[in-house]
Amino acid sequence: MHVLIVGANGQLGQAVQAVCDMQHSVTVWGRQEADIADPAIVDQITDARPDLVINCAAWTNVDGAEKEPDAAFAVNALGAFYLATACARIGAVMVHVSTNEVFEGTPGKFYYEYDQPRPASVYARSKLAGEVAASHVLDQLFVVRVAWLFGPGGNNFPSKIVAAADRHGALRVVDEEMGNPTYAPDVAAAIFRLVETGRYGIYHLVNQGHTSRFGLAQAVLQATRREHIALTPIRLAEWPRPAPPPPHAVLVNQAAAALGIALRPWQEAVQAYVEATYAETSDQAATLEK
Ligand SMILES: NC(=O)c1ccc[n+]([C@@H]2O[C@H](COP(=O)([O-])OP(=O)(O)OC[C@H]3O[C@@H](n4cnc5c(N)ncnc54)[C@H](OP(=O)(O)O)[C@@H]3O)[C@@H](O)[C@H]2O)c1
Numbered sequence: 001m002h003v004l005i006v007g008a009n010g011q012l013g014q015a016v017q018a019v020c021d022m023q024h025s026v027t028v029w030g031r032q033e034a035d036i037a038d039p040a041i042v043d044q045i046t047d048a049r050p051d052l053v054i055n056c057a058a059w060t061n062v063d064g065a066e067k068e069p070d071a072a073f074a075v076n077a078l079g080a081f082y083l084a085t086a087c088a089r090i091g092a093v094m095v096h097v098s099t100n101e102v103f104e105g106t107p108g109k110f111y112y113e114y115d116q117p118r119p120a121s122v123y124a125r126s127k128l129a130g131e132v133a134a135s136h137v138l139d140q141l142f143v144v145r146v147a148w149l150f151g152p153g154g155n156n157f158p159s160k161i162v163a164a165a166d167r168h169g170a171l172r173v174v175d176e177e178m179g180n181p182t183y184a185p186d187v188a189a190a191i192f193r194l195v196e197t198g199r200y201g202i203y204h205l206v207n208q209g210h211t212s213r214f215g216l217a218q219a220v221l222q223a224t225r226r227e228h229i230a231l232t233p234i235r236l237a238e239w240p241r242p243a244p245p246p247p248h249a250v251l252v253n254q255a256a257a258a259l260g261i262a263l264r265p266w267q268e269a270v271q272a273y274v275e276a277t278y279a280e281t282s283d284q285a286a287t288l289e290k
Contacts, residue, residue: 001023001024001025001051001052002024002025002026002027002048002049002050002051002052003020003024003025003026003027003050003051003052003053003054004026004027004029004045004048004050004052004053004054005017005020005026005027005028005029005054005056006029006034006036006053006054006055006056006057006083007029007030007031007036007055007056007057007058008028008029008030008056009030009031010056010057010058010060010154011149011150011151011152011153011154011155011156011184012056012097012146012149012151012184012187012188013028013030013056013057014151014152014153014154014184015151015152015184015185015187015188016054016056016188016191018185018188019185019188019189019192020192027048027050031057036055036057036075036079036080036082036083037074037075037078037079037082038082039078039082041079041082041083041086042082042085042086042089043086044086045083045086045087045090045092046086046089046090049090049092050090050092051092051093052092052093052094052095052195053083053086053087053092053093053094053095054094054095054097054191055079055080055083055094055095055096055097056097057075057079058075058076058079058097058127059071059072059074059075059076059123059126060123061123062101062121062123062243062245063241063242063243065121065122065123065126065243066121066122066123066242066243067242069122069126072122072123072126073122073125073126073129075126076123076126076127076129076130077126077129077130077133078133079130080096080129080130080131080133080134081130081133081134081136081137083096083134084096084133084134084135084136084137084138084141085137085138087138087140087141088137088138088139091140092140093140093141093142093195093200094134094138094140094141094142095141095142095144095191095194095195096130096131096134096141096142096143096144097144097145097146098127098128098130098131098143098144098145098146099123099124099127099145099146099147100145100146100147100148100179100180100204100206100246100249100250100251101119101120101121101123101124101127101245101246101249102117102118102119102124102127102128102131102145102249103115103117103118103119103246103249103251104118104119104120104246104249105178105245105246105247105248105249105250106247106248107178107247107248108248109248109250110250110251110252111204111249111250111251111252112204112252112254113145113201113202113203113204113254113255114202117131120243120244120246121243121244121245122243123243124243124246131143131202139200140200141200142191142194142195142200142201142203143201143202143203144187144191144194144203144204144205145202145203145204145205145206145251146182146187146204146205146206147179147180147181147182147206147249147250147251148179148180148181148182148216149182149183149184149187150181150182150183150184150273151183151184151185151273152184152185152273152276152277153277154184157181157213157216157217158181158216158220158270158273158274158277159277161173161216161217161220161221162220162221162224162226162278165221165226165229166226169229169230170229170230170231170232171217171229171230171231171232172231172232172233172234172238172239173213173214173217173231173232173233173234174212174213174214174233174234174235174236174238174239175212175213175214175215175233175234175235176212176235176236176247177212177213177236177245177246177247177248178210178211178212178247178248178249178250179210179211179213179249179250180206180207180209180210180250180251180266181207181211181216181219181266181269181270182205182206182207182263182266182269183207183263183266183269183270183272183273185272185276186205186207186263186264186269187205187263190205190256190261190263191205193261194256194259194261197259197261199259201255202255203253203255203256204251204252204253204254204255204256205253205256205261205263206251206253206263206266207263207264207265207266207268207269208253208262208263208264208265208266209265209266209267210250210266211266212233214231214233216266216270217231218231219267219270220270220274223270223271223274224274224278
């Protein structure tokens, strides 16, 4: 199978590359090689003739999208449409990655694959538009929604927590926003298993369980041996953002689990991430335990 990964330099793109094994021939395009917001991408993909396109490219600056909605929609909505158009033309399968933020995130509610999205922010609306646009032109489509993604080398919430802890020595973190911390390498492996099933549709690929931003920060500080950092829970209103996040956009993986595809608990994923990213901290911890 010829696999094309677009957005290959992002944190999920790198994780997908890492699990794409020798059985596949792989073409890897970062933004330098292919701008998915450019309609020329349709011919570019048609010429490359992949069997499978995995779209890891996205405008992911959630707050920035509020100021530049056209740019966000160009990548997240039109980009997805162009990729799906190319796939339909050459009979390729596409995996399109989307977000938990397509849901409004009503406190106490858990979101299944068939629940009605109701996105609030510009970013979230652009991501939903991408899902819809791709599904209008392509049947052989997997829409994979993820949440709170982190992976080695990425600029993500856990890496920001560690950096902020080292810079400030004390942290205030929102405890009212809930989600599923999700490890990019786990999603990458699950994507290939999903593709093998040939069961197209919408899937929620998140690590098992959920927590608050505060809970995730606490787990990261513990796993990196920074328990001494003072951590104070705060309300959402105390951390105003241009794009307020959905308070409880917690995803349930029902569809993939029914096919035997489930990701490990998020706490184990955080541990794996810390071991892969902060080897120094782990080495220090091992020395301390001796
Ligand atoms: N990160 C999260 O917490 C999270 C949560 C839910 C869903 N998601 C979704 O998961 C997917 C992967 O996210 P991620 O965290 O891996 O994002 P990421 O690290 O920000 O990677 C996104 C990649 O897309 C590239 N890109 C941006 N515009 C492009 C364009 N016009 N053409 C081609 N490439 C372009 C970026 O290149 P540059 O670096 O050059 O800009 C970057 O390498 C996205 O669909 C995102 O919406 C992420």
